[in-house]
Amino acid sequence: MKTIVEQIVNREIEAVIVYESKDVIAFADHDPINFGHILICPTYPYESYIALPEQVLLEIQSVARDLYTRIENAFEPDGISFIQNNGQFNELSHYHLHIFPRFCGDKFGWESSDLGVQSIEKLRQSLARL
Template identity: 45%
Template sequence: MECLGCRIVNALEPEVNIVYESQYLVCVLDIAPFNDGHMLIMPKEHYLDVEEIDETTLFEIMKVSTKMSKLLKKVFKPDGITICQNGGIFNDLTHYHMHLIPRYIGDGFSWSEPKDEFKTDKTLGEIKSILTEAIQEN
């Protein structure tokens, strides 16, 4: 198996720590956690991006993200939970995965602002029109 994510969900990588498993996915502890309990929710079937995932698996991901968020809050008592995922070339595992990260005030985790000021020649209204027109074309 060439996909790192597929090797993780099949426990073929060393030190895979599966916290939860269902028919459709596994939850594993991140090997480079931001905080204790930082985990990845990963489908057992190979997908790169969210739009490729079938509806049953998508529902399971959301259902389990709620279940794991409750677990993290019960066990680690964080100030909050950050849930995120990176797609396309930003997906370092080359396999869809959603991060659940317990967060604490002052933990140093932050949303980074762009290095340069965002510049566009479009207004928000113009961008809205572009997107809503594209939705109607589908």
């Protein structure tokens, strides 16, 4: 079964495409955080960040940099966010990088677990396996 991104690449699903090459496509998120919310994806269905070939990753980063400037100029946001999920949190089963304008009061937020603020020692211990 094709991913949603593959269906967009093959023009089986309509999308507002803002960039496309042989390896990378960028299009408007159909359920945006704010207008200007774009997904940047490889055209091949790599599932995770680590699976991306180096040249595809570099192109995605180049497109993200260009779109950052275009979003900034078009929407004049208070900030710009990037989000990328892997594993069970990648609901498309196809790598995608979200880039979207942020505005004070837009109600988009980060909800942390109940860990709370940690001491430097606890953080050091938690990362010792790296």
